Amino acid sequence: KAGVTQTPRYLIKTRGQQVTLSCSPISGHRSVSWYQQTPGQGLQFLFEYFSETQRNKGNFPGRFSGRQFSNSRSEMNVSTLELGDSALYLCASSKGQEARYTFGSGTRLTVV
Amino acid sequence: TQLLEQSPQFLSIQEGENLTVYCNSSSVFSSLQWYRQEPGEGPVLLVTVVTGGEVKKLKRLTFQFGDARKDSSLHITAAQPGDTGLYLCAGSKSGGSNYKLTFGKGTLLTVNP
Numbered sequence: 001k002a003g004v005t006q007t008p009r010y011l012i013k014t015r016g017q018q019v020t021l022s023c024s025p026i027s028g029h030r031s032v033s034w035y036q037q038t039p040g041q042g043l044q045f046l047f048e049y050f051s052e053t054q055r056n057k058g059n060f061p062g063r064f065s066g067r068q069f070s071n072s073r074s075e076m077n078v079s080t081l082e083l084g085d086s087a088l089y090l091c092a093s094s095k096g097q098e099a100r101y102t103f104g105s106g107t108r109l110t111v112v
Numbered sequence: 113t114q115l116l117e118q119s120p121q122f123l124s125i126q127e128g129e130n131l132t133v134y135c136n137s138s139s140v141f142s143s144l145q146w147y148r149q150e151p152g153e154g155p156v157l158l159v160t161v162v163t164g165g166e167v168k169k170l171k172r173l174t175f176q177f178g179d180a181r182k183d184s185s186l187h188i189t190a191a192q193p194g195d196t197g198l199y200l201c202a203g204s205k206s207g208g209s210n211y212k213l214t215f216g217k218g219t220l221l222t223v224n225p
Contacts, residue, residue, distance in 0.1 A: 004154070033212065042217035043155075043200065056211045090154050092213075101213065103147075103154030 002026065004093050004104035012110045018079040021107045025072050025093030032074040033101065034066060037088040046089075049074055081111045115139055116203055118216035125191055126224050133186045133199055133219045141203035144177055144184045145213070149198040191223045 005024040013019050025032050034046040045058040049068035066076040072093075078085055088108050092101040117136045125131055135144070143162040147155035159168050161177035161184065168175045172195075174187040184201055198220050202213040 031211065035213075035215075043202075043213075043215040045212040045214070048211045050211070058212070092154075100160065101145075101157065103156070105152070105154050 004091055004102050006089075006091050006104035006107050008107060009105065010108045010110075012112060013081050014112055015081055015083060017081050018077060019081060019109060020075055020077045021089055021091075021109075023074045023076075023091030023093075023104060025074070025091075026102055029093035029095055029102075030072050031094045032068055032072065033092045033094075034074070034076050035090045035092065036060075037090055037106070038086075043090065046076065078109075083111050085109065086111045115214050116201055116216035118199075118201055118219050120219060121217065122220050122222075124222040124224065127192060128190050129223075131188050131191060131221070133201075133221075134183070135185065135201035135216050136183045137203065138182065139203070139205075140181050141214075142181070142206040143204050144181070145202045145204070146175055146184070146186055147200040147202060149200060149218075155200055188221075191221075193223045193225050196221060196223050 007022045023032055031050045033048040035043045037043045046060055047057045047066050048055050052068045063079045068074045088106045090103050090106045092103045094101045115137055119134050143160055145160045146158045148158055149155040159175045164179045164181045166177045172189045176185050198218045200215055200218045202215045204213055
């Protein structure tokens with residue numbers, strides 16, 4: 001059974017640019033969550049989608065957005081990148097009715 | 113505001129020693145999970161505890177959920193170098209704040225041979 005797949009694994013962007021990250025959940029999982037991990041703040045919740053609907057959103061600025069497609073794959077977008085957006089972005093999937101999450105390996109974003 | 117406080121933040125021990133990691137909160141959680149994360153990878157779920165006072169064992173790892181469901185501990189017996197990693201506790205709540213995990217900042221464990 002394939003795990004959660006995140007692409008790309010590594011990304012380097014320049015301040016002011018935008019970026020799109022992708023997450024393919026485990027087959028049959030309809031919930032996808034996104035987290036930002038930094039050394040100073042640890043893992044912080046960005047948002048969660050279930051059946052193409054955003055059910056919960058964390059305390060991040062509007063530059064951070066996401067969406068989910070009908071096949072449960074999800075993307076997150078960060079516009080007008082800032083140096084502080086450099087982080088490991090993690091995606092987690094679950095069946096949606098229980099708090100049992102499987103994480104992907106993450107996308108390491110570096111903003112220069 | 114960090115809702116889940118983990119201690120210690122760093123722990124370096126010798127192979128064969130025992131250790132305990134703590135996860136404390138002023139909030140009640142409907143469930144609490146422990147993850148281990150290795151460099152360059154995502155967190156891997158070790159256990160989920162849902163009942164106050166619950167104790168779960170996973171080989172040399174023992175997890176306990178506090179009676180009031182506000183705190184948890186992870187005890188490792190006879191630690192091995194393969195136990196090295198970042199240990200994270202994460203809580204989830206029922207109701208309007210569901211569908212997300214609140215993480216502690218983690219305990220970075222190094223087990224030296």
